[in-house]
Amino acid sequence: MQRASRLKRELQMLSTEPPPGITCWQPEDQVDELRAQIVGGDGTPYEGGLFTLEIKVPERYPFEPPNIRFLTPIYHPNIDNAGRICHDGLKLPPKGAWRPSLNISTILTSIQLLMAEPNPDDPLMADISSEFKYNKQLFVENARKWTEKHAIQKNTGSLKSQDQSSPDLKTSRKRDSVDTLEENKKKPEDAKRACL
Amino acid sequence: MEGSDGSEQSGSDQSETQRRRQLDRLDREEAFYQFVNNLSDEDYRLMRDNNLLGTPGEVTEDELLSRLQQIKDGPEPPNSSPSTETGEATGGETPGGSEDSSNGDTLLDWLNTVRRTGNTTRSGHRGNQSWRAVSQTNPNSGDFRFSLEINVNRNLAEQQAAAAAEGGQETPEAPGAPGEVAAAGVPSAAVPAAGVTAVGVTAAGVTSAAGPAAAVVPAVRGTAAGVPAAGVPAVCVIAAGVTAAGAPAAGLTAPVLLPPAVPAPPVPEAEAEPEPQAVSMEVEEVVEEPVVEELAVIVEPEPEFEDAVMQEVLPEPPIPAPTEPPVQSPPSPPQRRAQRRARSPSPEPRRTRARTARSRSPLSLERLDGLPHLRHAPRPVPAPVAPAEGSSRTRQHVPSRQSNPEYEALPAAAEAVPAAEAPSAGPPEGEAAGAEGGAGGRRPPTIMLDLQVRRVRPGEYRQRDSIANRTRSRSQNSNNTFLYESERGGFRRTFSRSERAGVRTYVSTIRIPIRRISDAGLGEATSMALQSMIRQIMTGFGELSYLMDSDSESSDSNRGAGTPAEPTETLNNPEGASAPVAEEPPVGAVSAGEARTAERDLEEGLTSGPAGREGGVGGGGGGFRARPRPPISMEEPSSLPFLRLAHFFLLNDDDEDQPQGLTKEQIDNLAMRNFGESDALKTCSVCITEYAEGNKLRKLPCSHEYHVHCIDRWLSENSTCPICRRAVLVSANRESVV
Numbered sequence: 001m002q003r004a005s006r007l008k009r010e011l012q013m014l015s016t017e018p019p020p021g022i023t024c025w026q027p028e029d030q031v032d033e034l035r036a037q038i039v040g041g042d043g044t045p046y047e048g049g050l051f052t053l054e055i056k057v058p059e060r061y062p063f064e065p066p067n068i069r070f071l072t073p074i075y076h077p078n079i080d081n082a083g084r085i086c087h088d089g090l091k092l093p094p095k096g097a098w099r100p101s102l103n104i105s106t107i108l109t110s111i112q113l114l115m116a117e118p119n120p121d122d123p124l125m126a127d128i129s130s131e132f133k134y135n136k137q138l139f140v141e142n143a144r145k146w147t148e149k150h151a152i153q154k155n156t157g158s159l160k161s162q163d164q165s166s167p168d169l170k171t172s173r174k175r176d177s178v179d180t181l182e183e184n185k186k187k188p189e190d191a192k193r194a195c196l
Numbered sequence: 197m198e199g200s201d202g203s204e205q206s207g208s209d210q211s212e213t214q215r216r217r218q219l220d221r222l223d224r225e226e227a228f229y230q231f232v233n234n235l236s237d238e239d240y241r242l243m244r245d246n247n248l249l250g251t252p253g254e255v256t257e258d259e260l261l262s263r264l265q266q267i268k269d270g271p272e273p274p275n276s277s278p279s280t281e282t283g284e285a286t287g288g289e290t291p292g293g294s295e296d297s298s299n300g301d302t303l304l305d306w307l308n309t310v311r312r313t314g315n316t317t318r319s320g321h322r323g324n325q326s327w328r329a330v331s332q333t334n335p336n337s338g339d340f341r342f343s344l345e346i347n348v349n350r351n352l353a354e355q356q357a358a359a360a361a362e363g364g365q366e367t368p369e370a371p372g373a374p375g376e377v378a379a380a381g382v383p384s385a386a387v388p389a390a391g392v393t394a395v396g397v398t399a400a401g402v403t404s405a406a407g408p409a410a411a412v413v414p415a416v417r418g419t420a421a422g423v424p425a426a427g428v429p430a431v432c433v434i435a436a437g438v439t440a441a442g443a444p445a446a447g448l449t450a451p452v453l454l455p456p457a458v459p460a461p462p463v464p465e466a467e468a469e470p471e472p473q474a475v476s477m478e479v480e481e482v483v484e485e486p487v488v489e490e491l492a493v494i495v496e497p498e499p500e501f502e503d504a505v506m507q508e509v510l511p512e513p514p515i516p517a518p519t520e521p522p523v524q525s526p527p528s529p530p531q532r533r534a535q536r537r538a539r540s541p542s543p544e545p546r547r548t549r550a551r552t553a554r555s556r557s558p559l560s561l562e563r564l565d566g567l568p569h570l571r572h573a574p575r576p577v578p579a580p581v582a583p584a585e586g587s588s589r590t591r592q593h594v595p596s597r598q599s600n601p602e603y604e605a606l607p608a609a610a611e612a613v614p615a616a617e618a619p620s621a622g623p624p625e626g627e628a629a630g631a632e633g634g635a636g637g638r639r640p641p642t643i644m645l646d647l648q649v650r651r652v653r654p655g656e657y658r659q660r661d662s663i664a665n666r667t668r669s670r671s672q673n674s675n676n677t678f679l680y681e682s683e684r685g686g687f688r689r690t691f692s693r694s695e696r697a698g699v700r701t702y703v704s705t706i707r708i709p710i711r712r713i714s715d716a717g718l719g720e721a722t723s724m725a726l727q728s729m730i731r732q733i734m735t736g737f738g739e740l741s742y743l744m745d746s747d748s749e750s751s752d753s754n755r756g757a758g759t760p761a762e763p764t765e766t767l768n769n770p771e772g773a774s775a776p777v778a779e780e781p782p783v784g785a786v787s788a789g790e791a792r793t794a795e796r797d798l799e800e801g802l803t804s805g806p807a808g809r810e811g812g813v814g815g816g817g818g819g820f821r822a823r824p825r826p827p828i829s830m831e832e833p834s835s836l837p838f839l840r841l842a843h844f845f846l847l848n849d850d851d852e853d854q855p856q857g858l859t860k861e862q863i864d865n866l867a868m869r870n871f872g873e874s875d876a877l878k879t880c881s882v883c884i885t886e887y888a889e890g891n892k893l894r895k896l897p898c899s900h901e902y903h904v905h906c907i908d909r910w911l912s913e914n915s916t917c918p919i920c921r922r923a924v925l926v927s928a929n930r931e932s933v934v
Contacts, residue, residue: 002883002906004221009884031214062882063910092914099918100910101881 003032003061010104019109024055032057036068036108040151041116045143046074049151053111054083055104065090065098066107075139075146077118077129086124087114227257232905233890235264237868240892242267244908245860857913858925866911866924867895868904881919882906898922 007026011034014024024036034055040046051074056067068090070083078086088097089110123129132139232240232249243249248263255263871891879886880893880903887893892904900919902910910918915925 002225004218005225006884008218008222029214031218063913093916097921099914099916099921100906101918103884 002063003057003059006062006103007057013103014105019105019112021112022105022108024104024108032059034066034104036104038108038112038115040147041112044116045140046115046147046151049074049147050153051115051151053108057104062100062103065092065096065102066104068107068111073146073150074115075128075143076115077120077123077125077132078114080124084124085111085114086119086122087111224256228255228260229885229888229891229903231257231260233888233892239264239268240904241864244905249905858911858915860912862925863894863908863911866897869893869895880906882910896922896924898924 011024011026018024021039021041022036024034026034034057036053036055038051038053040049040051050072052071054069054071058064058067068085070079070085073081073083080086087107087110088095089102089107090096090098092098118129118132120129120133128139128142131142228249235243243260243264246267248267249260869892871887871889871893873889880901882902883906885903887903893901894904894907895901896907896917898917898920900917902918907918911924916923
């Protein structure tokens with residue numbers, strides 16, 4: 001599979017020259033799954049937060065985009081409760097902009113950018129989006145609260161605790177991800193429409 | 197602590213094995229690139245077009261080599277060996293179709309050109325075997341249909357005569373048909389012995405290609421044969437009737453309706469025809485189901501043939517057939533249509549197209565109609581319906597033709613059947629038929645394979661997809677129709693069997709989301725699964741037994757008193773299955789009084805069957821699947837031709853069917869060169885691998901370059917440059933225009 005060799009190279013690149021504020025690694029026992037963490041950008045409501053993402057690499061990668069979602073809850077117009085991200089780089093043309101010359105690193109970078117610059121015109125979360133548009137102060141406040149609640153470690157040693165808590169998060173997430181996935185399949189139009 | 201250690205160890209072991217696996221993959225990948233780079237352009241194209249390359253790292257270099265060898269050698273065997281003993285007599289193989297070629301060309305060669313040509317009809321013969329293949333492509337919809345019909349005739353003279361008769365009546369196509377018939381003789385068993393293939397393009401193409409195909413079929417087969425063929429044209433059916441194996445193969449996949457028509461010549465005809473209609477309907481349905489891209493393989497064994505095979509199991513008396521069975525079957529098709537329409541107020545364009553296509557192919561339709569009419573007449577209620585259909589479809593011509601062809605066909609079929617599969621059973625039936633009919637009761641065995649690939653609308657199969665595995669079976673006793681559906685790994689398999697008027701029809705359909713085909717290399721699991729399925733179909737050996745079993749069971753049950761379910765059904769509730777459609781119950785009741793409704797129901801049932809499956813069959817267990825199928829090796833000589841066909845389809849549909857992507861021709865028009873050390877850009881951004889000396893690069897109009905195999909794969913589904921996102925197609929078109 002092309003995926004294997006590409007992933008190998010990408011992981012090398014990610015470890016040797018990771019994009020600023022982003023770490024990505026391959027969990028021990030996973031071949032087609034990666035984990036990434038994005039540091040909330042300074043000056044954004046996510047400042048100080050550490051957001052974990054799950055990256056699933058499809059069989060056809062790089063001819064198909066990776067599947068990325070937030071494991072850490074985040075208050076964002078383009079990211080829904082299940083952590084799914086509305087980002088055209090994560091979709092295939094013609095609707096999306098994925099292409100094989102992109103890679104995990106660039107995609108993560110663009111997600112980082114999306115965090116800093118929400119796109120309220122292509123919302124996944126309508127209410128958050130309208131809040132962002134018409135009551136930005138409230139939005140920032142809410143986003144900060146969420147960040148504080150879910151993404152900020154209490155202490156520096158909490159990396160471990162983060163790791164420990166993530167499994168729970170994961171499982172619960174997965175539980176609703178099952179639901180959401182089903183939903184996804186049933187109403188992708190909605191998502192897409194929302195995304196458009 | 198120990199526990200933790202253990203877990204750690206196991207974890208490390210796992211990762212170790214994974215690592216090893218990855219290393220292996222990487223090795224193979226390296227080998228792959230080497231292999232590809234050493235290929236000549238022609239070889240590369242050959243392998244790519246046949247999808248033999250798979251994805252890097254998926255197979256070993258040796259395997260690639262052997263594949264190349266095989267594909268190179270492949271085409272020859274089929275055509276080379278055959279001599280045109282009979283073929284000469286028939287000589288005119290050119291169907292009315294758009295493009296014909298000489299007999300000498302190999303089927304495979306032709307197949308390879310099919311895609312480019314769009315709609316093509318081709319026929320050839322050797323020995324007593326004749327084949328006709330029709331392919332149609334609709335560039336807009338991406339639908340692709342290919343049908344192959346092979347006929348084997350024992351008595352050339354008879355066939356020829358029949359053909360001549362047919363030809364005279366019908367038209368230009370007729371001549372081709374006869375030729376085919378004669379040619380068909382190929383007995384060998386090899387699958388194709390007597391096959392004529394007709395490929396119909398779903399949407400648009402039908403006219404030319406379909407027409408010819410249809411025409412051919414009828415001509416060749418006569419009644420019985422004709423039926424399936426007729427049905428086929430609308431869809432795409434490859435008939436692989438010739439060999440016993442072929443029949444079984446057909447059985448594998450899908451549902452087959454086998455009519456026991458054999459015994460009574462006149463009756464059989466009628467029966468056969470109706471059934472074919474049914475078949476065709478089903479096929480159409482398949483086609484109609486617009487959703488995903490599907491690859492449907494429908495094999496309709498000729499009634500006789502099947503009968504021969506089935507005889508042992510089901511000896512349904514031909515007698516009853518004329519009256520009762522015909523009714524059901526003939527009406528059903530129209531009804532189905534009607535129902536469908538009714539159901540889906542907004543019928544998809546494709547469906548419509550399919551219908552139109554059918555209507556367009558007057559020959560086949562006519563025949564069918566004619567047959568149905570005949571049957572209908574005997575029937576009480578159904579009659580009206582049938583006529584209506586007939587009128588709509590075409591006119592009823594040719595009773596005489598039918599008779600002639602039928603006779604001929606019958607004998608041939610009988611012969612073929614016995615020879616191939618059940619020597620003992622087959623012949624007797626044929627004889628019986630002959631005796632009864634007096635006319636000649638032989639039908640040439642015909643095998644029809646119908647492959648169609650079309651795009652499915654996104655979301656169409658969503659539900660289905662969401663359920664990874666589904667198995668469903670349903671039986672309709674009243675109609676003598678059995679439908680088995682199984683879904684596994686994204687493939688949906690339908691097998692249906694129906695018995696009407698003593699004719700049994702088996703239809704098997706496999707639906708494969710095109711994505712799977714295009715995405716997966718040969719080696720990938722999905723494609724492998726697909727391949728194995730197709731192989732099974734093609735070879736049919738495994739299925740045969742399966743079919744036989746089911747038949748015997750079903751037949752018994754039917755006879756018994758319309759027993760409800762076949763053995764397979766065990767898992768699924770028939771009701772549940774039917775429920776979505778809501779068809780069955782009425783049928784039984786209606787049967788007596790309102791043939792139409794009943795028929796409709798039946799049809800719906802058939803049609804709905806698929807729909808229902810899609811809808812989400814909750815019950816599906818896997819019982820159906822449970823039956824073991826013997827592994828079929830590609831190497832089996834008899835199966836080879838079909839396999840190749842299957843291969844062809846499998847491999848080729850991806851590019852064409854992806855509307856977004858470029859066609860192979862378009863891709864091939866892009867510049868290609870070998871990498872030189874002095875080049876500035878040294879890394880392919882698709883695989884993130886540095887170019888090596890001698891690597892083949894493709895240069896897009898925007899000047900961006902990639903590995904040929906990397907970019908080809910992307911462009912087969914997309915039309916923009918991965919780096920700059922400029923449209924490749926537009927510029928390519930300009931170039932071509934210039």
